[in-house]
Amino acid sequence: MSRDVEEPTPHVAPSKGKAESSKSKYKRILLKLSGEALMGEHDFGIDPKVLDRMALEIGQLVGIGVQVGIVIGGGNLFRGAALNEAGMDRVTGDHMGMLATVMNALAMRDALERSNIRSRVMSAIPMSGVVEHYDRRTAIRYLTSGDVVLFSAGTGNPFFTTDSAACLRGIEVDADVVIKATKVDGVYNKDPVKHPDAVKYDQLSYDDALDQKLGVMDLTAICLVRDHNMPVRVFDMNKPGALLNMVVGGKEGTLIYRGE
Ligand SMILES: Nc1ncnc2c1ncn2[C@@H]1O[C@H](COP(=O)(O)OP(=O)(O)O)[C@@H](O)[C@H]1O
Numbered sequence: 001m002s003r004d005v006e007e008p009t010p011h012v013a014p015s016k017g018k019a020e021s022s023k024s025k026y027k028r029i030l031l032k033l034s035g036e037a038l039m040g041e042h043d044f045g046i047d048p049k050v051l052d053r054m055a056l057e058i059g060q061l062v063g064i065g066v067q068v069g070i071v072i073g074g075g076n077l078f079r080g081a082a083l084n085e086a087g088m089d090r091v092t093g094d095h096m097g098m099l100a101t102v103m104n105a106l107a108m109r110d111a112l113e114r115s116n117i118r119s120r121v122m123s124a125i126p127m128s129g130v131v132e133h134y135d136r137r138t139a140i141r142y143l144t145s146g147d148v149v150l151f152s153a154g155t156g157n158p159f160f161t162t163d164s165a166a167c168l169r170g171i172e173v174d175a176d177v178v179i180k181a182t183k184v185d186g187v188y189n190k191d192p193v194k195h196p197d198a199v200k201y202d203q204l205s206y207d208d209a210l211d212q213k214l215g216v217m218d219l220t221a222i223c224l225v226r227d228h229n230m231p232v233r234v235f236d237m238n239k240p241g242a243l244l245n246m247v248v249g250g251k252e253g254t255l256i257y258r259g260e
Pocket residue numbers: 033034035036073075163181182183184186187188189190191192193194214215216217
């Protein structure tokens with residue numbers, strides 16, 4: 001697949017429906033939201049104030065015609081690896097982690113709909129009566145019609161992360177970019193939380209991210225985007241307005257792409 005990387009010319013594919021995105025650099029994005037960020041000031045669970053703020057920011061994108069797919073993590077509730085360390089079977093823990101992402105997606109849909117933003121939740125694990133089962137063609141139809149689509153339950157398989165799920169869904173629905181909204185404002189040469197002298201990259205290649213084993217995103221996810229030439233942007237979701245600014249072409253976060 002030869003996906004046009006965002007530089008130097010914005011990639012606007014005519015096949016993605018009628019949405020007017022004259023001010024947006026992208027027609028369709030896949031936004032990965034950290035589960036942990038949903039906790040806000042708390043140690044566990046979901047802070048409704050955080051959801052409302054995110055709904056507002058997502059609404060701004062929808063308002064300028066951007067088609068938005070979202071993958072939410074589950075780290076605010078359960079992580080398979082942590083449950084495993086505490087003695088639980090890993091696969092059971094991962095199933096709990098994936099179910100946690102469904103709960104987060106339901107909470108986010110609720111917040112979006114309270115803000116009058118049409119949205120759908122799809123799950124990689126069938127959950128009849130609660131959410132729709134993921135189907136790529138249906139998801140693309142929803143996106144094209146302007147609905148926000150929340151892809152929940154990760155990839156549906158244990159031993160993966162929601163970063164990998166975000167990259168997978170982004171590639172499947174032919175998004176222009178995967179945007180990882182996280183706790184740090186970009187990718188650094190080492191973990192900036194542990195190393196105050198870490199230096200931030202404005203952009204770096206997939207191969208550099210892999211070679212340096214930069215921990216901001218798991219290596220499985222980076223291999224996937226590299227193989228499909230899907231650009232990834234990493235930015236700080238706690239910085240108000242940063243998401244909209246990035247989508248209209250402002251300088252935010254770090255771009256991971258195929259390089260020169
Ligand atoms: N080289 C790096 N650049 C930026 N962040 C890094 C790096 N190495 C490790 N990190 C850590 O990765 C974290 C983001 O990844 P992760 O915990 O998976 O986030 P999320 O919960 O958003 O998926 C950051 O909070 C940061 O502490």
